[in-house]
Amino acid sequence: MTSLRIVTAQINPIVGDIEGNTQKIIEAMASATAAHTPQLILFPELVVTGYPPEDLLLRSSLKHRVERALARIAEASAEAYVVVGYPRVAEEGLYNAAGVFFRGRLQCEYYKQCLPNYRVFDEKRYFIEGREPLVFDVFGVPTALSICEDVWEKAPTSAAKAAGAQLLLNMSASPFHAGKQAEREALLAQRAWQGGMPIVYCNLVGGQDELVFDGASMVVSKSGELMARSPAYVEHLGCVTAHWNGKRLVFDEAEITDLRPVLEDVYETLVLGVRDYVEKNGFKGVVLGLSGGIDSGLTLAIAVDALGAERVQAVMMPFRYTSSMSIEDAEAQAELLGVEYQCLSIEPIYESFMATLADEFAGTAVDKTEENLQARCRGVLLMAISNKKGYLVLTTGNKSEVAVGYSTLYGDMAGGFDVLKDVSKCRVFELARFRNTRSPAIPQRVIDRPPSAELAPDQKDEDSLPPYPILDKVLERYIEHDESAETIIEAGYDRDMVYRVLRLVDLSEYKRRQSPIGTRITERGFGRDRRYPITQRWPIGD
Numbered sequence: 001m002t003s004l005r006i007v008t009a010q011i012n013p014i015v016g017d018i019e020g021n022t023q024k025i026i027e028a029m030a031s032a033t034a035a036h037t038p039q040l041i042l043f044p045e046l047v048v049t050g051y052p053p054e055d056l057l058l059r060s061s062l063k064h065r066v067e068r069a070l071a072r073i074a075e076a077s078a079e080a081y082v083v084v085g086y087p088r089v090a091e092e093g094l095y096n097a098a099g100v101f102f103r104g105r106l107q108c109e110y111y112k113q114c115l116p117n118y119r120v121f122d123e124k125r126y127f128i129e130g131r132e133p134l135v136f137d138v139f140g141v142p143t144a145l146s147i148c149e150d151v152w153e154k155a156p157t158s159a160a161k162a163a164g165a166q167l168l169l170n171m172s173a174s175p176f177h178a179g180k181q182a183e184r185e186a187l188l189a190q191r192a193w194q195g196g197m198p199i200v201y202c203n204l205v206g207g208q209d210e211l212v213f214d215g216a217s218m219v220v221s222k223s224g225e226l227m228a229r230s231p232a233y234v235e236h237l238g239c240v241t242a243h244w245n246g247k248r249l250v251f252d253e254a255e256i257t258d259l260r261p262v263l264e265d266v267y268e269t270l271v272l273g274v275r276d277y278v279e280k281n282g283f284k285g286v287v288l289g290l291s292g293g294i295d296s297g298l299t300l301a302i303a304v305d306a307l308g309a310e311r312v313q314a315v316m317m318p319f320r321y322t323s324s325m326s327i328e329d330a331e332a333q334a335e336l337l338g339v340e341y342q343c344l345s346i347e348p349i350y351e352s353f354m355a356t357l358a359d360e361f362a363g364t365a366v367d368k369t370e371e372n373l374q375a376r377c378r379g380v381l382l383m384a385i386s387n388k389k390g391y392l393v394l395t396t397g398n399k400s401e402v403a404v405g406y407s408t409l410y411g412d413m414a415g416g417f418d419v420l421k422d423v424s425k426c427r428v429f430e431l432a433r434f435r436n437t438r439s440p441a442i443p444q445r446v447i448d449r450p451p452s453a454e455l456a457p458d459q460k461d462e463d464s465l466p467p468y469p470i471l472d473k474v475l476e477r478y479i480e481h482d483e484s485a486e487t488i489i490e491a492g493y494d495r496d497m498v499y500r501v502l503r504l505v506d507l508s509e510y511k512r513r514q515s516p517i518g519t520r521i522t523e524r525g526f527g528r529d530r531r532y533p534i535t536q537r538w539p540i541g542d
């Protein structure tokens with residue numbers, strides 16, 4: 001009977017930092033060896049470049065930079081098989097590869113067979129498909145490799161089995177969306193059962209622009225039973241022990257980190273998305289406009305959880321329509337969370353703009369122009385603070401607003417990262433309530449009051465938009481499930497309202513193209529996985 005200790009090295013690389021990522025890989029190899037003396041260490045997909053490297057894969061220096069990295073990893077390898085993901089530049093094209101390093105040498109390589117090219121994935125733009133399974137010997141155990149999407153389809157596991165494998169390793173870069181972990185677990189259980197062999201699955205962790213990779217690496221037995229689950233959202237070396245009797249591989253049960261409710265995962269995803277965007281882009285901190293409303297209130301709480309209060313600044317910028325309740329609530333929240341807080345009136349700035357424009361606007365009626373000017377005064381102040389302090393401006397538009405264009409270009413849309421971009425207004429409320437169960441962070445009054453842009457006297461969002469519970473359902477059907485207007489109406493929604501909302505969504509594409517990126521938490525965010533033309537004449541909702 002042979003025993004194998006296998007480590008899943010769930011680490012957080014930085015896209016493009018091949019030297020830094022290589023150092024991190026070598027350090028993880030050393031830590032894994034010191035803690036567990038493993039026989040095998042599995043890293044995530046494309047860990048050498050980070051994922052997704054996008055057009056960095058087209059740079060001419062890729063080949064020699066990756067080769068230097070592989071030489072360093074080979075040199076650091078000793079008595080454990082180390083499996084690492086990287087792009088392989090070959091004569092016929094580029095492969096998404098996994099290399100097996102052992103005793104100072106790259107022993108063999110596998111090329112990803114199933115290249116995802118849907119939703120946020122664009123792998124066929126860069127890679128060519130591998131055609132064969134790879135089975136190699138790990139101290140007597142015939143072991144096969146697969147890379148992320150390979151395990152989402154049936155054929156590569158069947159081919160590995162036919163080639164004699166008794167253990168399947170899967171290295172992944174699998175981004176989060178609400179409910180994804182349950183999908184992954186059901187999939188791995190099914191695939192292990194179909195392939196008749198256990199699967200060790202190592203997922204990437206970390207934020208990369210709009211994507212968050214949540215980790216939660218796993219081991220499932222041949223019968224599909226979960227044997228180990230690493231924690232999500234953190235780097236982690238998970239260790240499992242397997243016993244091989246020459247025919248079968250049996251895993252001991254190891255650490256199984258509890259699953260959290262999906263809402264909590266969404267919250268953690270938003271936190272990690274902000275933290276990694278700020279850290280990996282070198283910002284000293286963040287600044288945001290705090291209006292006393294729920295969107296900026298939740299954004300502030302997420303920012304503080306991501307970075308610590310000392311790196312977060314909140315600015316209340318009142319105007320004549322700002323209620324004293326808003327000022328009190330903003331101040332109370334800033335104090336509650338311990339962030340730097342200023343109150344800067346936009347009244348004189350607004351007056352100055354209006355005075356300059358007086359001749360231009362003479363004889364015209366007050367309209368949205370004046371409302372948008374308020375939002376723009378605020379945007380200018382926040383960007384000035386950003387420039388002076390090296391702080392990133394966080395914007396606060398939620399998915400419902402981004403969908404219908406309920407925001408001002410160069411106003412409240414001015415900034416670098418929109419934390420709630422993929423969070424519907426209804427989910428904003430749920431997340432705010434959830435966050436307060438951990439510790440008081442958002443004053444109850446902020447959660448309870450009706451949403452208002454406060455750009456005109458006594459303004460409420462529901463004066464110009466349908467109530468959010470209805471709006472969000474219509475938006476979800478249209479955006480996430482591609483339903484037609486007539487299908488939505490048949491489900492019981494008012495015809496005029498549905499056409500009005502869908503028209504707003506289509507018309508607002510130009511705004512979304514100019515909006516900051518934000519973390520994706522649903523299956524269909526407004527980013528890489530929803531690409532609509534701005535200039536178009538498709539019949540609304542058809």
Ligand SMILES: Nc1ncnc2c1ncn2[C@@H]1O[C@H](COP(=O)(O)OP(=O)(O)OC[C@H]2O[C@@H]([n+]3cccc(C(=O)O)c3)[C@H](O)[C@@H]2O)[C@@H](O)[C@H]1O
Nearest residue numbers: 368371372375401405406407408409412452453455510534
């Ligand atoms: N197809 C196109 N391609 C490129 N640019 C296009 C365009 N169509 C209009 N534009 C440009 O966009 C301008 C209109 O956009 P914009 O200036 O933003 O203004 P607009 O969309 O007309 O108004 C902003 C709306 O957002 C609401 N709002 C503002 C701020 C905060 C909140 C909140 O509660 O969070 C809500 C506000 O009440 C108002 O209904 C046009 O004047 C034109 O310059």
Ligand SMILES: Nc1ncnc2c1ncn2[C@@H]1O[C@H](COP(=O)(O)OP(=O)(O)OP(=O)(O)O)[C@@H](O)[C@H]1O
Nearest residue numbers: 289290291293294295296316317318396412452453
């Ligand atoms: N008085 C203000 N002081 C500071 N920032 C403001 C103020 N009013 C608006 N903002 C900024 O503009 C964003 C859009 O706010 P607005 O009140 O118009 O709509 P909202 O979507 O209901 O947001 P919130 O729930 O945060 O109020 C706010 O989240 C905030 O960042």
Ligand SMILES: NC(=O)CC[C@H](N)C(=O)O
Nearest residue numbers: 116148149152173174175
């Ligand atoms: N990198 C990949 O191949 C990821 C695709 C896969 N279906 C996932 O989201 O987990």
